[in-house]
Each structure stands twice: as structure tokens, then as C-alpha cells.
Amino acid sequence: MTAKSLKAQLRQERLALRDAIPADARIEMSLAMADLAGDAIDIAPGEIVSGFFPIRSEVDIRPLMHRLAARGAKLALPIVQDRQTIVFRELVAGAPLVDTGFGTTGPGPEAAVLDPSLLLMPLSVFDDQGNRIGYGAGHYDRAIARLHAKGMKPRLIGIAFDCQKIDAVPAEPHDVPLDAILTESGLRQFERKEA
Secondary structure, three states, rough: OOOHHHHHHHHHHHHHHHOOOOOOHHHHHHHHHHHOOOOOOOOOOEEEEEOOOOOOOOOOOOHHHHHHHHHOEEEEEEEEOOOEEEEEEEEEOOOOOOEEEOOOOOOOOOOEEEEOOOEEEEOEEEOOOOEEEEEOHOOOOOOHHHHOOOOOOEEEEEEOOHHHHHOOOOOOOOOOOEEEEOOOOEEEEEEOOOO
């Protein structure tokens, strides 16, 4: 079995477990994550933090994003621009939100495009070494590579439920490991070796 097909199988299995979590339990777990990490995530005043609005059965990190904004973070949301490229548009309170595809809404084209130094990332699978499997389109991989090409080293925090953890993700050379993972059990930091 190739790494790609194994990742697809693991993704399908773990997302099915996530989908099986009752909606009210997902809300409670999402609120617990905001309480667990709202003050624990290290941010500087004005730091640009990319979050996301939930689709399907993803963790709802809007309460966490609100906490980070109250601590001085400048928020952005990822917008898939041309089916390949994510741009991060500034999320400003009171600004109109538009349909941004993939079943979500976000800031429109008039919003400023920002380069975040912290990415809160949805994912399908993770392990205790900080490896992750996304949704298979490579959007975040390309966005991270673009930030690296600009000389940035954004911190990457995966957002998931405990049921999405496996023993070992089949990591490939192009995969960028997470700095931390946030689940309903807490925020876990990983040691990341410099490349």
C-alpha cells in the first residue's frame, strides 16, 4: 500500500469517528478547548493568528479565536482562492462575511491579506510525534511552503478531537510537523527539530 493510499484510508477512518461524535458533545469539547488553550497559547500583541470556521464535524474554534483576539491577536481566516492557493484574509469584527466555498464563510476580497505567524489548523489524523494528515488537497502544505519561502517560520497548532489520534502517521519528506496539538484533553507541545 502506498503512503498516499494509506493516508487516505486513515483519513476516512478517523473522520468517520469524528463524524460520530454527537453535535452537542462537539460543542462542549470545543468550549473546553477554548478554556484549556485560551491563555496557554503564547501570542504577542498584534500577532497574526489564522484560525478557521468549522465545516462538517470540525472543532469549533471560534470561542478560542475570540479569546486570542481579546489577548491582542490579529485574526485571519484561510480562503482557498483558486482551488490551489490559500490566502489569509483579515477577520475584523463587524465586517461582512461572504461565501468562500467548501461550505464556509469568511472575509471578502476587500479584506487585507495577511501572513500569519501562528496557524490553527484543522486536520483529519495526528500522532504523538506531531505528524498530521490533512484533508488531502495540500492547501496548508502549499501555504506553509509559501510562508517559508518568505523567510517565515509560522508556528503550527493542529486542532482535532482525541479520537483522531493514531500511533504513527506515515510521514513523508515534504510533510511539515506540528509544533503542538490541541484536543479536548489539552494542549500538547512537540519538540521540533530545525531543518
